[in-house]
Amino acid sequence: xxxxxxxxxxxxxxxxxxxxxxxxxxxxxPTAEGCIGELVxxxxxxxxxxxxxxxxxxxxxxxxxxxxxxxxxxxxxxVIYRMDADGELPVALAIGRIEGLNGARTVAVRFRMAxxxxxxxxxxxxxxxxxxxxxxxGGPDGWTCRVTVDV
Numbered sequence: 498x499x500x501x502x503x504x505x506x507x508x509x510x511x512x513x514x515x516x517x518x519x520x521x522x523x524x525x526x527p528t529a530e531g532c533i534g535e536l537v538x539x540x541x542x543x544x545x546x547x548x549x550x551x552x553x554x555x556x557x558x559x560x561x562x563x564x565x566x567x568x569x570x571x572x573x574x575x576v577i578y579r580m581d582a583d584g585e586l587p588v589a590l591a592i593g594r595i596e597g598l599n600g601a602r603t604v605a606v607r608f609r610m611a612x613x614x615x616x617x618x619x620x621x622x623x624x625x626x627x628x629x630x631x632x633x634x635g636g637p638d639g640w641t642c643r644v645t646v647d648v
Contacts, residue, residue: 552611557605
């Protein structure tokens, strides 16, 4: 991915990318925050159908990192943690503006969560975010990102 949106695409979106053993997804959006949100949706869509899942509430967190890519990993790790620890998956999310603070980056995230037990699993459940070939970058047409999630 070269910082450009996939050919023929505009606005925001995401897609799965063929990968031998893990879940690989790409996303694009006008902003870095939007791209991270699309990537979270892509990961969740890759293994769960939440249309009939029971909503259990909202959760918030602030993710810290050195770079925007660190924030992307942190948000995805929060999703995996919530699934493992609380049995919840995000059906929607709101990502605040990425802020810089003394050389660090932060972003506030608000999740609307569903009970994982009431979701239909359609793929292998993620275990961890791979740092190999992770990418988040801006270009003249907006932001693109991609990640591989170990399953």
